[in-house]
Amino acid sequence: IQLTQSPSSLSASVGDRVTITCRASQGISSYLAWYQQKPGKAPKLLIYAASTLQSGVPSRFSGSGSGTDFTLTISSLQPEDFATYYCQQLNSYPLTFGPGTKVDIK
Amino acid sequence: QVQLVESGGGVVQPGRSLRLSCAASEFSFGDYGMHWVRQAPGKGLEWVAVISHDGSSKYYADSVKGRLTISRDTSKNTLYLQMDSLRAEDTAVYYCARVHSTYYYYGMDVWGQGTTVTVSS
Numbered sequence: 001i002q003l004t005q006s007p008s009s010l011s012a013s014v015g016d017r018v019t020i021t022c023r024a025s026q027g028i029s030s031y032l033a034w035y036q037q038k039p040g041k042a043p044k045l046l047i048y049a050a051s052t053l054q055s056g057v058p059s060r061f062s063g064s065g066s067g068t069d070f071t072l073t074i075s076s077l078q079p080e081d082f083a084t085y086y087c088q089q090l091n092s093y094p095l096t097f098g099p100g101t102k103v104d105i106k
Numbered sequence: 107q108v109q110l111v112e113s114g115g116g117v118v119q120p121g122r123s124l125r126l127s128c129a130a131s132e133f134s135f136g137d138y139g140m141h142w143v144r145q146a147p148g149k150g151l152e153w154v155a156v157i158s159h160d161g162s163s164k165y166y167a168d169s170v171k172g173r174l175t176i177s178r179d180t181s182k183n184t185l186y187l188q189m190d191s192l193r194a195e196d197t198a199v200y201y202c203a204r205v206h207s208t209y210y211y212y213g214m215d216v217w218g219q220g221t222t223v224t225v226s227s
Contacts, residue, residue, distance in 0.1 A: 035214075042218065043143075044217070048213045049211065088151075088213060094166070094168060095153040096153065097150060097153065100150045
């Protein structure tokens with residue numbers, strides 16, 4: 001199953017609302033996770049089952065979607081949110097990640 | 107706290123072998139499936155392999171099937187990745203990661219810091 005993400009990169013300001021889209025090549029129900037990765041660090045789970053916020057993750061992060069189309073939204077971008085975001089499908093093996101969306105400072 | 111620590115990375119010649127380890131602590135290792143994920147320099151994340159909590163089921167990415175082998179030793183709280191017939195394209199940071207809440211559909215909730223493998227002559 002192939003995953004595409006859009007945009008591949010974006011520039012935004014602190015306080016902006018940011019939306020990242022992930023599209024699957026076939027239906028994956030709600031078996032999608034979102035991760036945040038900062039340079040030189042391991043990925044961090046943000047959202048699982050498409051819309052469930054991982055414990056400890058700020059509520060400004062939210063996820064939605066099912067089937068083939070999914071979104072990750074950051075309601076008010078904070079300085080610590082500048083990072084690369086990946087979606088991952090867990091519907092079937094081999095598992096796949098999207099190519100990533102880099103969010104940087106405008 | 108819950109922790110995963112990888113080791114065993116290094117520089118290796120093409121065609122040679124290497125074994126990575128991932129030591130787990132502060133959770134019941136035998137209750138959780140475990141993954142390996144890698145990231146080539148400047149590239150995105152690539153899932154490599156998964157093993158079930160009891161080691162009875164294993165799945166691999168097509169790119170590593172037949173060359174990389176995932177295993178675990180619950181008595182040692184350790185996950186392994188045996189890497190044979192290494193290629194330049196296996197050069198990456200390798201992360202081990204835990205299945206979230208024992209539900210494979212929930213993703214990976216705990217990650218190690220990564221160990222770097224460089225395949226070069």
